Amino acid sequence: MSTLTTDPGTTLREGAFGNATGLVCRECGATQPLGPSYACQECFGPLEIGYAFPQVTREQIAAGPKNIWRYQPLLPVPTDITASPNMEPGFTRLLRADNLARELGIRRLWVKDDSGNPTHSFKDRVVAIALSAAREFGSTVFACPSTGNLANAVAAAGARAGIKTVVFIPHDLERPKVLTTAVYGGTLVAVKGNYDDVNRLASEIAGEEEGWAFVNVNVRPYYAEGSKTLGYEVAEQLGWRLPEQVVIPVASGSQLTKVDKGFRELVQLGLVDGSPYRIFGAQANGCAPVSAAYKQGHDVVRPVRPDTIAKSLAIGNPADGPYVLDVARRTGGAVEDVTDEEVRDGIQLLARTEGVFAETAGGVTVATLKKLVESGQLDPDAETVVFNTGDGLKTLDAVADRVGPAATIEPSYQAFTAADLV
Secondary structure: OOEOOOOOOOOOOOOOOOOEEEEEEOOOOOEEOOOOEOEOOOOOOEEEEEEOOOOOOHHHHHOOOOOHHHHHHHOOOOOOHHHOOOOOOOOOOEEEOHHHHHHHOOOOEEEEEHHHOOOOEOHHHHHHHHHHHHHHOOOOEEEEEOOOHHHHHHHHHHHHHOOEEEEEEEOOOOHHHHHHHHOOOOEEEEEOOOHHHHHHHHHHHHHHOOOEEEOOOOOHHHHHHHHHHHHHHHHHHOOOOOOOEEEEEOOOOHHHHHHHHHHHHHHHOOOOOOOOOEEEEEEEOOEOHHHHHHHHOOOOOOOOOOOOOOHHHOOOOOOOHHHHHHHHHHHOOEEEEEOHHHHHHHHHHHHHHHOOOEOHHHHHHHHHHHHHHHOOOOOOOOOEEEEEOEEHHHOHHHOOOOOOOOOOOOOOHHHHHHHOOO
């Protein structure tokens, strides 16, 4: 079991993790004290955060800042979290997508557009929680293995917080994501291999180096809680109610499972009615181990070697894969996958109908939404939210050969009319 070794003199301050009470094994249910661990001491299963929530009202939340810290009582962070420099992510727009809804034949559709975060992806949410934990553990290096968006978020958050960052990426990552990580000035390391190779290396380093906080390895239980805020925001922005259906991209699977956890916590706290909802997962055909397991009726996810343009979802051995299956089946949803050409179609469809330019992960989700409707798996009369988790400017190559000028003309009205463009 890999743990983060804190500085010898570091003592965790009272309330360092807010209302969090301990770490709970997702397999055997065993508990252990809060600390920099991600594997159960009893069965080596994955850990998540347990809480003793206070009574929280909608009014208290609405009075908070316009970012994820409005949900501070529901997160493993201190009450004074806003006092430390951070990227202040969250509370991104929930866009009513009537044009896309009409095209797909859906009654009411929303796009939760997380491209508006500081580094233009949902990863700013999870990194903010991980950074808080790293500070409390006295870590000296803030690090991650990444398919791109997480690299951006860690590098930027570390720069703002004044902590050293070391980011590991696959050597063939999209160039825009490489540049938008390196610009923040931390240490960027390209590894010959795919994400799963990079992740294995990060796990080895985390077990050997003292003071390193790998956001999605040895502080993963804290990091993962950031995705709950997507669920909180959707419910709040809908007027404190749960959508009937959501479609969420699946990489490691953590985002989908934590949105579900967020919904269930809101019901537990009485902030929303416990109306049923269905959760659908979206994968690219070239890296669809969870979709394959779902379709085959398996509980175990067999690892694959990724081969898709959707590199931000290219995790061949997803840590939360089995839990995605659990959520999809429990809620009456499904996990589906689409081809790279359908991904490109999905990017253009969302851009053309709603003016939202999504990265390839968003293309996967929109294309999956379309496929789910056409196959009858998703109810077109139920209110649906689809998640766009990143900005298309990060994955320009995906549509570079599909779009461009309609014509190149001389600077004269005669040339314009002759081109017969409109």
